[in-house]
Amino acid sequence: MSAIDARDISKRYGTVTALDRVSLTVESGEIFGFLGPNGAGKSTFLNLMLGFTHPSAGSISVFDYDCQHEGVMARERIGVLPEGYDVIDHLTGRQHIEYAIEAKQIDDNADPLNVLDRVGLTEDAGRMATEYSKGMKQRLVLGMALTGEPDLLLLDEPTAGLDPTGAAELRSIIREENERGATIFFSSHVLEQVEAVCDRVGILQNGTLIAVDTIQGLRGSLGGGTKLEITVDSLQNGTLNTIQEIEGVETAVTPDNSTIEATCTNDAKMDILVGLRDAGIDVVNFRTQEASLEDMFIEYTETDQFHNNNTNHDNADHGVTNASGKKKENNHGSQSGEQSEPAEESTAESESGLESGVPSE
Amino acid sequence: MTSQWQQVARQDWSQAVEQRSVKVLLALPVVIILLSAYLYPVISQSPITTGRFGSFVRGLLRVVIPIVGVLLGYNAIVGDFESGSLLLMLSLPQRRRTIVFARYIARAGLLIIPTVIAVVAGAGLVVYPLGSFEPLSVVMLISIIAGFSATWVSVGVAASTLVATTRRALGLGFATVILFAIVWDTIENVLRGVLLSTDIISGRLPEPIQFVFALSPGNAFSTLITGFVDTTQEVTGAWYLSEWIAAIVLLAWVVGPLAIGVFRFERRDLQ
Numbered sequence: 001m002s003a004i005d006a007r008d009i010s011k012r013y014g015t016v017t018a019l020d021r022v023s024l025t026v027e028s029g030e031i032f033g034f035l036g037p038n039g040a041g042k043s044t045f046l047n048l049m050l051g052f053t054h055p056s057a058g059s060i061s062v063f064d065y066d067c068q069h070e071g072v073m074a075r076e077r078i079g080v081l082p083e084g085y086d087v088i089d090h091l092t093g094r095q096h097i098e099y100a101i102e103a104k105q106i107d108d109n110a111d112p113l114n115v116l117d118r119v120g121l122t123e124d125a126g127r128m129a130t131e132y133s134k135g136m137k138q139r140l141v142l143g144m145a146l147t148g149e150p151d152l153l154l155l156d157e158p159t160a161g162l163d164p165t166g167a168a169e170l171r172s173i174i175r176e177e178n179e180r181g182a183t184i185f186f187s188s189h190v191l192e193q194v195e196a197v198c199d200r201v202g203i204l205q206n207g208t209l210i211a212v213d214t215i216q217g218l219r220g221s222l223g224g225g226t227k228l229e230i231t232v233d234s235l236q237n238g239t240l241n242t243i244q245e246i247e248g249v250e251t252a253v254t255p256d257n258s259t260i261e262a263t264c265t266n267d268a269k270m271d272i273l274v275g276l277r278d279a280g281i282d283v284v285n286f287r288t289q290e291a292s293l294e295d296m297f298i299e300y301t302e303t304d305q306f307h308n309n310n311t312n313h314d315n316a317d318h319g320v321t322n323a324s325g326k327k328k329e330n331n332h333g334s335q336s337g338e339q340s341e342p343a344e345e346s347t348a349e350s351e352s353g354l355e356s357g358v359p360s361e
Numbered sequence: 362m363t364s365q366w367q368q369v370a371r372q373d374w375s376q377a378v379e380q381r382s383v384k385v386l387l388a389l390p391v392v393i394i395l396l397s398a399y400l401y402p403v404i405s406q407s408p409i410t411t412g413r414f415g416s417f418v419r420g421l422l423r424v425v426i427p428i429v430g431v432l433l434g435y436n437a438i439v440g441d442f443e444s445g446s447l448l449l450m451l452s453l454p455q456r457r458r459t460i461v462f463a464r465y466i467a468r469a470g471l472l473i474i475p476t477v478i479a480v481v482a483g484a485g486l487v488v489y490p491l492g493s494f495e496p497l498s499v500v501m502l503i504s505i506i507a508g509f510s511a512t513w514v515s516v517g518v519a520a521s522t523l524v525a526t527t528r529r530a531l532g533l534g535f536a537t538v539i540l541f542a543i544v545w546d547t548i549e550n551v552l553r554g555v556l557l558s559t560d561i562i563s564g565r566l567p568e569p570i571q572f573v574f575a576l577s578p579g580n581a582f583s584t585l586i587t588g589f590v591d592t593t594q595e596v597t598g599a600w601y602l603s604e605w606i607a608a609i610v611l612l613a614w615v616v617g618p619l620a621i622g623v624f625r626f627e628r629r630d631l632q
Contacts, residue, residue, distance in 0.1 A: 043632070050452055052631040072454045080452035084632075086445035090376030102368045103453035141449065 001064055003028045003152050003183035004049070009058035011044050011207075018044040020207040021058065026185055026200075028151075031178050033194035034187035036204035042187040043083055045204070046156050050080060062152060076104065079145030079182075083156035087129035087137050094125040100144040110147065118173065119143040120166075134161035142170070146177070153177055155186035159193050171197050228269055230260045231285040232276065242279050246271045258284070365455055369463035370470075373437070377471055386429050387471065390510075391479040393421050398483030402492055408593075409492035411484050415502045415590030418483075422506065423579045426472075427513045427542045431534035433472055434517020437464040438626070439530045448631065458623045461522055465619055469514040473507045480506060501589040505611075509582045512614040513538075519622030541577045549574045568599045575602060581610040 004026040011019040019041045026032045036042050047053040048060050051071035060067045065074035091099060097112035116125050119139040124132065129140055138161045145153060153174070159167045174184050174197050188194050194201055195215060202212040211218065235257055243252045243260065248268030253261050262272060269288060276283055377383050397418040402409045405417065438461060441447035450460060480503050488494045520533040549566070556562045565571065574580060588596045588604025596604050 047632045052448065052451065054628070054630060072456055075452065075454040082448050082452045084445050085449040085452070088372065088446045088449065090379065091372060099368065099372070100453060103365060103450075103455050105365075144449075144453075
């Protein structure tokens with residue numbers, strides 16, 4: 001039995017396609033990261049899972065309960081930290097947890113203070129939740145989600161409003177819950193968070209699932225994935241082209257007048273530095289880093305955009321992507337069994353501002 | 362363990378009673394009932410009875426209760442929908458209709474309880490020192506006012522489930538009040554005036570047409586008071602103009618708007 005089983009699920013709002021035939025299976029016990037830029041359709045997917053929205057086609061189930069027709073049964077097994085919520089008027093923090101205990105009909109007289117302690121709100125338990133800061137509200141609703149040991153934790157942008165300590169605590173709570181046996185599904189556009197805890201990730205772009213893979217798998221599919229940041233005394237015309245022509249270099253951009261950022265295979269690093277010296281450019285400083293998920297993510301989504309639009313609007317300012325063709329192949333290479341459609345088929349309407357532009361009726 | 366709707370209703374009740382606007386709103390029918398009960402023995406001819414007091418207070422309540430009921434109800438769902446706390450509640454294993462029903466019960470109770478207390482206290486003012494006490498008329502008056510209150514809270518809550526902003530819910534609620542509390546009777550009077558002046562009718566409208574106009578909550582309310590509360594009057598006309606049919610009409614007004622609201626709300630996309 002899968003924790004989440006989405007089959008060709010689509011959602012259209014009028015002529016706008018928010019989700020296009022997404023199929024995704026998350027197994028019990030996984031920590032799954034759901035990535036995508038704002039407006040990609042992440043929230044639509046979660047809203048379908050919670051029964052807030054009805055699908056235009058396809059189905060989605062949680063532990064074999066259909067989210068549309070058996071929504072209450074499905075939600076009995078889910079702890080939810082939704083996006084765009086507000087706390088309930090006139091209830092204290094403690095009463096919120098009690099509300100969740102009663103709504104989930106937990107029989108043994110669960111102590112709200114246990115949960116409040118876990119999310120660090122014991123001292124503020126008696127205050128009205130409407131007076132809480134954004135971060136405290138986020139902790140409180142996380143506490144409501146944790147109440148009753150759900151089998152699936154659904155976290156929509158869980159780090160929003162949390163300070164770095166809070167985010168670290170969230171990660172350790174996620175790990176604890178996972179060790180207890182819970183499946184974790186969380187959506188984010190803050191990629192470090194996902195990278196730090198997830199077993200697998202799915203990348204959503206323009207309503208289409210463009211990749212589902214492990215972090216290692218994504219990294220592997222993107223070549224060496226080393227990022228090199230070089231500070232030079234001054235740039236000259238043609239410097240970028242020189243670098244791009246070096247074998248093993250995937251991209252080279254110049255964010256400002258004295259910095260070059262290049263991604264390349266591990267072997268090409270020295271070649272770049274040598275090439276710069278040969279061109280008569282003084283290298284002031286350089287550092288390398290392994291490609292983070294963020295880089296990969298940007299690479300995935302921008303490649304897709306580049307391909308769909310057939311124009312590179314970043315071209316003038318940020319340099320040239322000389323390997324877009326190659327990366328498109330990478331896209332295909334990383335598609336796993338669960339993936340639905342290749343990026344090219346995402347519809348033209350679904351390109352921009354979906355979630356923000358969606359009518360609420 | 363309390364059931365889910367009680368929990369929702371309790372929360373809604375406790376947040377509502379703390380609001381000053383709600384207190385002011387609820388004071389309105391209470392003051393009107395008590396003031397009417399104080400003035401009625403002074404300015405009316407004898408016999409002074411609790412039954413005839415029903416007819417005395419009816420006119421004002423026909424205006425005040427629709428306004429107060431809609432104002433109590435219109436915010437029940439859409440307010441939390443706008444803020445996002447409705448999403449938080451619905452992410453828990455709760456049905457949408459549970460929340461709508463619970464909030465309806467909380468807000469209808471909020472209007473009915475003080476109104477009932479006011480009627481009981483008002484009956485005291487009517488009876489002491491000169492009036493006569495008719496227990497059945499007081500019980501019937503309480504029930505009919507409660508039903509009329511339940512109708513208009515139902516209209517307000519239904520408006521709250523049907524639209525996406527509090528402003529539109531208020532607009533829809535008040536449009537209903539204006540239609541059935543003002544325009545409805547005006548149409549009836551104009552129609553009657555036209556038919557009288559052209560000698561098509563003499564006296565009252567034909568009974569089938571009377572029946573159509575009797576379908577508004579306000580007219581059902583009046584018919585019920587004439588038929589069940591005021592022992593000095595009686596309802597005349599065809600069987601379908603009787604107070605028993607009026608009772609069914611008022612009941613339909615309690616159930617109908619809420620049922621439509623719940624039906625639509627259950628099927629709506631909330632995001």
